Amino acid sequence: MLEIKNLHVKLADEDKTIINGLSLSVPKGQVHAIMGPNGSGKSTLAYVLAGREDYEVTDGEILWNGEDILDMEPEERAASGVFLAFQYPIEIPGVAGMTFLRTAVNALRASRGEAEMSTPDFLKRVKAKGAELNVDIEMLKRPVNVGFSGGEKKRSEILQMAMLEPTLCVLDETDSGLDIDALRIVADGVNALRSPDRAMLVITHYQRLLNYIVPDQVHVLAHGRIQKSGGKELAQELEKSGYAEYVGRAA
């Protein structure tokens, strides 16, 4: 269970509050969507969950399975099962995707006290996951995300997610920059990972993604806090009426 309580976040080097009293719970086995207009704090929430340093939490807590993750380093959060699928996956020249993924898999295994996965076992597993998710693993021979199309980057994120088997998946605007076919592949990948042991937080601007990844609950984020929560029909409502109702209103 993910519990965010009264979260307040500002930019680390600026006096600008972005998240302003956000509370939210996502039980295991459920998929929750966060929708909101630009600048509402969606991506900030994603980064704060993953532990990016550019933000400062001034109040509130984030509990994952009862443990406060705010004191944890990004790698410790990853070890406790947190995974952020980036809106803009980072390009890393010189580091082959295969090396990166194997290092990550083995780092997580080491954190659990497990032995390193052998190279043949790793390759077997990557191939199997790639086939399952309909992702061409040839791209792992190239440097991480370098020169990838938008769709390739997102597919690569989903493949990483499948390999690392996180228990809390945060997907930040995974639909941005995708055409309909790529969107379907990515959504199928996410759906394949739905499980009773896994909580998912899907952050999106548009309702479109939620036709493919059907959420248990939808939350509307504006002005740094949740303005409204409801079932999947709330997303359809937003599609019709837009965010005007939330944008104009003071927090």
Place this chain on the structure above:
Amino acid sequence: MNIALTRTKAETALTEQFERIADALPGDARVLDARKSAIGTFASLGLPHRRIEEWKYTDLRQAVKEAGTASVTAGDASEAMLSAALGPLSGVDAYRLVFVDAQFNADMSRVPEAGVRFETLATALSSGEFDVASAGLRAGPSATGVVTLNTALMTDGAVLDIAPGTVLDKPLLIVQLKSDTSSTWTSLRSQIRVGKDAQVTILEAAVAGPDAAIGQRNHLTDIRVGDRAEVTHVIAGMQDGDTVLVNIVSTIGEASNYRPFFFTAGPTLVRNQLAVEFAGEDAKFDCSGAFLGRGSAHIDNTLIIDHAVPGGESRELFKGVLDDRARGVFQGKVIVRQIAQKTDGKQMAQALMLSEDSEFDSKPELEIYADDVACGHGSTCTEVEPDHVFYLRARGIPEAAARALLVEAFIAEAIEKIQHTDLADALGDVARQWLRQKAASTAETL
């Protein structure tokens, strides 16, 4: 302006040592005369210092406080010592010419059987035919102080003649293993003639046994690359704490392809200087390097590229990792003479700074007298990208490992320029070991 020079302790010691060992140095009377003339020049010039433009970042007079004993002999060495000193490079299947301290060691060497004529410099100097002066003339005036010292004190080296058309099946490793437990100043000189259409990979490595004292090496290699020949030439400095002065003097023939690579990890004071003259049209010169410095290391890579004929192509890529107070220097002088039309030159020097106190001085110098050329240069100086580190950490890779992975990737881009895969892999391993030493020493202090 006349500057009254007071000789430093090291300069005086070197001049005096010449007097002491002159009779023990190899060569006929003609060579001895050349040595005497050279030490005379050195005595008047001294070690290069910052008032000489090409040495403004690397003041040898200031940096070389002591000179080790000019060595003329070889200490005890074994195959096991050599393998350990070479580290990952010992796994590369290669011909070997082994020099222990100041002398050739035939027992540990494996000379190629066909296509290569080899004799030691000591033998060549006594033959009456060796051209002592040529290398110094082609090295250019900025090298004079260091080259004359090499001429005066040179004891041995490899004199190689690679027959036209020879395709050597394995790299040729020319290695100097230091074993002396007292500090020595060694001076080796090699001369390599690569015949037309030949293809060779040469690795020159400076390494040391476990008990060898820190010292100085002043080595010169004179290489001529024949028409259409293809040469990969790796120069690796690997002894911790050493002072290494390298001069590579090269002349490349028509449509030849010369690929030097400078690798430095360990020595604390390094000047790698390469002069290349394009002697035939349409030749390619692709020079690169990887330098790793920590502590108070000072690593200088200086290139003088002379496009003297039309149609030449030159490429330079140097990448360095600098930690603590380490300082990197890159100087790339490219001369394009008036007749050298259609010259194509590109230069890039990049440093990754791991510490606030590290320094990188990068100086491109393009002297272009022709009007139909394409020449460019660039230089960057960066820290490890925080976004990259975060991305790796977000996937569970601990910070130290994430940084190591990124630094390794940075340096790997330079090492990939070595086309011989085994050699590139081995130097990649040496670089990784060097980088991980740092991770280990940081962990200890935490």
